[in-house]
Amino acid sequence: MAVTDRPLALGFPRIGVVGGGQLARMMAAPAGALGIGLRVLANSMDEAAAQLIPDVVLGSPDDAVALRELAQGCEVITFDHEHVPPAVLQELTDAGIVLRPSASALAHVHDKITMRRALDAAGVPGPRWAVVADEAEVLAFADRVGWPVVLKTSRGGYDGKGVWVIREPALLAAVLAQPLPEGAAWLAEECVAFTQELAAQVVRSPSGQAVAYPIVRTVQTDGICTEVISPAPDLSAAHAIAAQELALHLAGELGVVGMLAVELFDTPDGVLVNELAMRPHNSGHWSIDGAVTSQFENHLRAVLDLPLGSPAATSRWSVMVNVLGGDYPDLYRAYLHCMARDPGLKIHVYGKDVRPGRKVGHVTVCGDDLPDLLRRAHHAADYLTGTITE
C-alpha cells in the first residue's frame, strides 16, 4: 500500500479511480488540463495508470479497506472497471462515500440479468432473452427464438469472455458444464441478425444534464472491439437519433452518472441493446482526437457535477483501431515507421508490456476521406502489432 499525495491548487477537487488500467490512464490528460487531482487504486505500480499518476493506492478492488483509503481526501470515487463486488459498493455507500456511478446504477452492469430486466422495464428494445438453468430450458428457449442461441454467464464476462454462440444442441452440454462465477446464472439470448454493430455514448451529471456523442460503428473480432468509425457510416438518420434517444433515456432511467456506453445491434427493424458499460469505453477513444470534449474529460466533469463539454466531432470522420499485442514486443521501435509514414496519425499506448491479444494501445486518424482513414489506421495498428513489417 502506498499513497503519494501531491498538492492541488486552492479549491480543486481530487477524484479517486478504482482500477489502474488504460481507462484511468487516459483520464490523466484531461484531469491535468482541468487542474483536477486523480488517485488510483491499482494492483501494482506496473499498471497502465499507476505509471503516470503520482497518487496510487495499492490494493484489490474487492478490498473495502483499500477502497476506503482511496476515498480519503477524494470528493468522489469513480471506476475504470466493474470488478468491485456489489456488497463492497454498498458498504462504501453506507459509510457516506460518494460513488459515481452509484451502487444501484452499477448493479445493472454487474449482472446481465438485472440489466435485461431493467431494459425491459424501461421499454428499451433488446434481443429476446431468458434465464436458463439446464439444457432443457435452453432447448425450449431455442424452440421459441430459433438457432443459434447466445449463452452468457450473467456475471464476470468481458471482452468476449463468458459468451458462447451455440449453433447446435449437441454443443450445449459442454458449455453448461463449465463452472459459473459466484452468484452468476446462465442467460440465453436470441442471436440477432444485425446489419452492423453500433455504440451510443452519452454522459450524464448528477444534476441531470446529459449529452450524446455521435453514434459510432464498432467492429468486434473474437469478442474484442477492434475498429470504431465515428460517425457510423451507412446509418439512417432515424436509427441514429433513435440510438441517441435510447441511450439518453437509459442513462436517466438507470440513474447513470458519468459516461454510459450502450452497445447496439442495428437491424432493419431498429436498434437493439446488446451490452452496457458505465464508464469511458473503447468505442469512445476516438473522441480524444476527434471531438471537442473527449469521453474522459466529460466523465470527470460529470462525476464532479461540472457542466458538460460539447461532444461534437471536430472532423468529418474519425477512425480508431485497437493495437492488440502480437509477436513483436518492441512497440517503441515500430513507432519510427508509423510516425514517418503518417504525420497525421495519433498513437496512444498504455504502457503495457506486449502479450498476445492484449489491448496495448490504439491509433486514431481524423479527416474527410473515410477509405483513406481506414487504410491508414489499420496499417499503423497492423505494423505496431507486428502483423505486417512494411
Place this chain on the structure above:
Amino acid sequence: MAVTDRPLALGFPRIGVVGGGQLARMMAAPAGALGIGLRVLANSMDEAAAQLIPDVVLGSPDDAVALRELAQGCEVITFDHEHVPPAVLQELTDAGIVLRPSASALAHVHDKITMRRALDAAGVPGPRWAVVADEAEVLAFADRVGWPVVLKTSRGGYDGKGVWVIREPALLAAVLAQPLPEGAAWLAEECVAFTQELAAQVVRSPSGQAVAYPIVRTVQTDGICTEVISPAPDLSAAHAIAAQELALHLAGELGVVGMLAVELFDTPDGVLVNELAMRPHNSGHWSIDGAVTSQFENHLRAVLDLPLGSPAATSRWSVMVNVLGGDYPDLYRAYLHCMARDPGLKIHVYGKDVRPGRKVGHVTVCGDDLPDLLRRAHHAADYLTGTITE
C-alpha cells in the same frame, strides 16, 4: 531531493525536463499517450509539473548535482525554461549527458547579444541594435535610429522583465543605474513601428527534419502574451511564408532541436525578429486543441529523434487567451459559470495558486467565426481572472 521512479513498458525512453512549470506540465499529456516517461527537476512539489508527474527530482536548475540526478536513466534532457547557467550546461555536455537543445544552441537564448550577432550572421532581419555601456552610447544609438529606444539587459529577462522602452533622454539615467544580472550587458534596440506582433513556431529533430506551425498573431499586455490567434488574420501570404522560412532557416543555423519560437514584428517592409525561445512557448498553446500535433507532443518527438507530427490546424481559427491571476482566488468555482456558458471552451489550468499577474492558465476556442471566438475566449478568461463577474 526525491525521485519516484515508475516502470515503463519495454523499450520506451524517459525524458528529463529541467523545470517544473506549466510547460513541463503540458508535456505530460502527450508523453502519456506516447508511453514516454517524464522526470522533472522542480524546486518544490508545489510546482505545476511536480503536481502530476510521478518522477520528481527536487533541486535548483543551477545545481549540477541535481541535474546529473535528473539525467540518470533518462535518454535525453530538455527544458521548461532557460535558467540553467551556460557553465553547468557545458559541464553536463562534457559528462556525456545529451541536452536537447544543446548548450551551444541555448547560448542564443541565454544572452540576447549572442542572439543578435547570430541573427545578423544568419542574414535574418531584426531591429537595429547596439551594445551600450552608458548614457552617451545610448544617445549616440538614438541619434542613428531615432526615439524611442528599447533598452534590455542581455541576460535574465522574461515576460517583459528586463525590458524598458525609453521615450526621452531624461529617463535613461534611472534605467542604466539599475544593477545588471551577472554577466549581462545593456543592449539597445530600435523601437520598431510594427503593424502587429507575430510568432513563428517550428520544430526540428537532430536528424534535421523540421516542420512549421501556422504563423500566429500575438498580443502582449505589459510584456506578457495575453492573446494568440492562429493563423494570424490580416497577414499577407508573402509575409506568412517569409516568417515560416525565416524560422526554419534559423532553427537549422542555430542547431535547435525541439520547438523554436520566433517572436516577430510585422512591418510594411517585412518581418523582423524580436525574441527567440527554444522550447514550447505560450504562442503555441492553441496547438493542444487546434492542431493535429501539439507543440508539446512535437517537442517530445523531436528531442527523441522520432519523426515529427503534422502541425496542421484542425479548425479554421483557434483563439488562445491567457488567464492571469487576479483578485479572485477560487478558479475552480469560476469553472461552473464558464463551462455552463460555453460547452466548446477548452480550459487549461496550471495548478498554481492565484497571485496577481501570474499566468495561472489559458483558454482556447476553435471554430469558423473569429469575432465570436475572440468574444468567447476573452469572456472566459476575464471571468476566470475575476475581472468580470457575469
